[in-house]
Amino acid sequence: MNEVVETLRKIEEKYKLFQQQQFTFIRALERTRxxxxxxxxPVSSIVQVQCYKDHHCYNSTDRRILNMFISICNELRCLCQRMETVHAGDSVTKGLLEKCKVLLNDSNDLTALRATYPHGVVNHLSxxxxxxxxxxxxxxxxIVLDSMREWVTHSKLKVLYIVSPGCARCKKETPTSPEAPAALISTKNENTVKLQEKDFKKFMAANQRPQKKKAPWRPPGKHP
Incomplete structure (x- = not known):
């Protein structure tokens, strides 16, 4: 999971650089078209951008920015595959990955796709x-990067949910110190001895023969 997070972070950094050059990207598409x-x-697919770069691009700046776009797409595809192997996932994570794979498909039609707030990429266009x-x-x-971030967040929460109950049980069952059992046994033995002494006294009191009381001393002679 850490490897996935780190790879995603690097791709995000690369995308930030690309985003700063959106005007250059649009001009490159204009010239190659x-x-x-x-x-x-319209430019409706990734393969269309690839075709422009390979067959109609004669400017080094245009080639560089188009290459950057295609490179990010390829890295995101590889990351999708990596995510599938790292975490088996549930319906949520599988749905997010499937969405990413569809969007990154070379021939997928992007014509109606629009990134909304907080993204301003569309607003920067005429x-x-x-x-x-x-x-x-x-x-x-x-949009793909948003889905991948959501995948990471959901997967981490899922792992945390699975691990936490087990840890709680371990803490509850584990003695606080190795001396704890001995202390418990010692206390128990002391209580047992006290109970035995108490019971013994009760037994003796209940079974002791009553002693005959001596008559008080009287002087010799007749007594009424």
Missing amino acids: EEAHDMIR LEEARHRYGGVVSVLP
Whole structure:
């Protein structure tokens, strides 16, 4: 689990750098779409970005930022696979991973996808760009990262819930010190001795023969 968390943290750092260069990313898509004579349809899939980079990109800056986007997508796919092996999961975590895998599928249609608050990636686009061209492609990474964070949070809570009751039982059953049993036995023996002495006194008192009382002394002579 720690490895998954650390990998996710590194990808998030990389995404922050990418997010700061969103304008560069959009300009790169504009130029490569123009080179491809593909200005009408929106950028609706990851494979479309890959195609622009491989066949219609002639600018080193454009190639770098498009590579960065594709690299983050690939790293997130690998992390999805890692998450599946680390934690068997329940319906919640499985649903989150399935959502991530669908969104990161090369040919998945991202046209209608939009990242909402607190993400501002769509708001940084012009109205035309947001509605018809790039709203989906800039939304896929923040939405996937949100789902992965949720997966980590839920998985940690699940593990904590399973472990905690066991630990509580162990603490309850474990003696506070190795001397505790001896102390308990000693106290018990002392109580037993006291009870035995008490019972013995009761027994003697109940079974002791009554002694005859001597008559008081009287001087010799006749007495009425």
